Amino acid sequence: MAQLALVTGSTSGIGLGIARALAEAGYRLVLNGFGEPDQIDAALDEIGQLGSPSPLYLGTDLTDASAIELALREVIHSEGPISVLVNNAGMQFTASIEDFPVDKWDQIIALNLSAAFHTTRLCLPAMRNQNYGRIINIASVHGLVASVNKSAYVAAKHGLVGFTKATALETAKSNITCNAICPGWTHTPLIQTQIEQRANDMGVSIEEGGRALLTEKQPSEQFVTTDQLGALTRFLCTDAASQITGAQLPVDGGWTAQ
Numbered sequence: 001m002a003q004l005a006l007v008t009g010s011t012s013g014i015g016l017g018i019a020r021a022l023a024e025a026g027y028r029l030v031l032n033g034f035g036e037p038d039q040i041d042a043a044l045d046e047i048g049q050l051g052s053p054s055p056l057y058l059g060t061d062l063t064d065a066s067a068i069e070l071a072l073r074e075v076i077h078s079e080g081p082i083s084v085l086v087n088n089a090g091m092q093f094t095a096s097i098e099d100f101p102v103d104k105w106d107q108i109i110a111l112n113l114s115a116a117f118h119t120t121r122l123c124l125p126a127m128r129n130q131n132y133g134r135i136i137n138i139a140s141v142h143g144l145v146a147s148v149n150k151s152a153y154v155a156a157k158h159g160l161v162g163f164t165k166a167t168a169l170e171t172a173k174s175n176i177t178c179n180a181i182c183p184g185w186t187h188t189p190l191i192q193t194q195i196e197q198r199a200n201d202m203g204v205s206i207e208e209g210g211r212a213l214l215t216e217k218q219p220s221e222q223f224v225t226t227d228q229l230g231a232l233t234r235f236l237c238t239d240a241a242s243q244i245t246g247a248q249l250p251v252d253g254g255w256t257a258q
């Protein structure tokens with residue numbers, strides 16, 4: 001029977017790219033995230049066609065700890081252990097610390113950090129029972145370095161990198177690994193507002209706004225692709241990667257080498 005892989009925030013962007021890569025490897029995907037019913041149906045169809053047997057969908061809001069608990073207990077009870085857990089759902093909001101809305105801070109910490117604690121604590125017992133598990137946390141370059149006006153995001157992503165190390169140590173003697181992938185700029189809806197804002201500030205086209213963001217931080221001056229992040233995630237699920245645990249893997253065109 002195909003192993004279950006839950007990718008949070010997989011109705012869009014990086015999560016969808018990772019779900020595609022895991023579907024091609026034959027995992028049975030559990031998609032999660034928001035979106036119009038048509039968009040979610042299309043994602044489920046695509047994932048099925050790529051190789052995932054009967055993909056599932058959870059519409060759970062991951063800022064709600066009790067909703068996560070209910071949904072994961074149900075899935076594990078009815079479908080079996082989640083073998084691969086990709087904590088990817090995340091959001092961004094930019095403002096200076098003095099102007100940062102308190103509700104946005106709470107929301108970012110809940111989604112980008114606490115949700116990974118809840119999914120991990122709920123998936124681990126069944127992973128331990130079957131002595132196999134792969135936990136991949138999609139952190140960010142902002143889990144390693146900071147940028148201005150992103151205090152909540154930077155705090156959450158540094159927290160997620162720390163939580164990755166703690167999980168790796170607590171599972172080190174089993175065939176369970178936990179790693180953080182730290183992408184640089186990846187062209188998805190999450191960064192669209194920042195691209196538009198930059199284009200607006202500079203009075204240039206959206207395309208030039210995107211290029212300006214790249215030039216400032218990412219030495220390769222190319223966006224990371226969701227396919228590249230999917231391929232790395234798939235590799236981390238193989239036996240070849242069984243001794244990689246507690247790592248922070250930058251995929252950032254050289255951003256954090258500076």
Ligand code: NAD
Binds near residue numbers: 011088140141183188
């Ligand atoms: P995206 O906006 O395209 O996708 C975010 C996903 O999370 C969507 O499926 C959305 O529906 C889901 N989501 C949002 N709020 C949710 C909630 N409350 N509950 C459940 N699901 C929710 O963004 P993306 O760029 O693909 O980002 C994915 C991850 O990658 C995030 O954690 C982000 O921080 C990280 N990341 C992105 C970049 C980048 O440049 N795009 C760089 C580094 C790290």
